[in-house]
Amino acid sequence: MKTFLFVSAIATLFLVGFLPVPAKKNVSLFDGKTFRGWEGDTVNTWRIENGAIAAGQPGHMVPHNDFLCTTRSYANFAMRLKVRLTGTKGFVNAGIQFRSKRLTNPPYEMIGYQADWGPKYWGSLYDESRRKVTLVQPDSVQLAKWVKIDDWNTYEIRAENRRIRLYVNGHQTVEYTESDETIPQSGLIGLQIHGAGITQVAYKEITLDELP
Template sequence: MRTSTARLFFIGLIFIGCQSQDTSEGRALFDGKTFQGWEGDTLKTWRILEGMLVGGSLEETVPHNDFLVTDREYGDFILRLQIKLTGDEGFINSGIQFHSQRLNDPAHEMTGYQADWGENYWASLYDESRRNKTLIAPDSAQVLQWIKKDDWNDYQIQAENGHIQLFINGHQTVDYIESDPAIPQFGRIGVQIHGGGKAEVSVRDIFIKELKQNQ
């Protein structure tokens, strides 16, 4: 009986621990301590620092685009996170990939939607390594009133049945409906650090709420 009771207690602790990852914001994608659930160049480009995922360098020019990517795919969702981009030399840019896949050539690249983040691209929607263009962007003067450069910003991405909405610090910057039925509406999520600059991106408090697709 004692063994059975102890076993049930242990299982209960595991259940409570798993439940702690779920909040009103959704499920945590990053535990703040490990790369569990993520894959990428964790030897040089990406690291964990004080509960943040950090990519790039302020000391050396980032040689090429690089991504830290979830190990599973997602369809419809609401993704919330905080992002900070710093740097003052070269091309300073980052973004959040979604409904995306890694490429084989070059292996460090991804293809798919990107919630962009950087000078002249703040909170716009870009199509990375596919159509290679900004699909829609907010008013450049207005968005500068909403963002906090070199500081933390709340970024929300909502994707549902081809309807994509981006919000920065509570302000909607993008409302886009995909017109091409061949564009996948599922895929991996990734954090980008863009090549060509001495730049560092940090993200934290990453939560996803998966939405049921309409039948």
């Protein structure tokens, strides 16, 4: 009997090891207090302010693009966050990288998809440092009705296999299916502040559902 129970237990463990791991739901990527789970220039560029991840200072030009990245990769997911962008001069812009990776030259850049954010680019899908082109540009008239200038906006990114959808304040702005099979469909998530502008950006309430 003992031998039978032992063999049964081993068989059960073996089978369980091959069961699919359930996707994690409603995971908070930012605790509102620390940079746990993120990496980047937290000395000169990124800070935590009023429960948000922020970058940029009033009256100071941002010298170059900079990104705060997750320490792990994600493939299929639904990500939600709030973003606020303000600026007074130059290229006022930010965005959320996904399925991306860091570059080594220059080391502060990233390559991959970007949910773009800023005047003329609200709710767009851009291919950062790779094809260097806006993949989908939403209707500007509609976006003018949906975007809250200089205020908090809800941004949602849904990446499912080769399908990408973006939503701004509950309104879909992008529907895109990647046709190039050489483009990676997993990678880091990164928060951007764009260079060449007197710009301030803040991100908060960052949550993610991992999808099968």
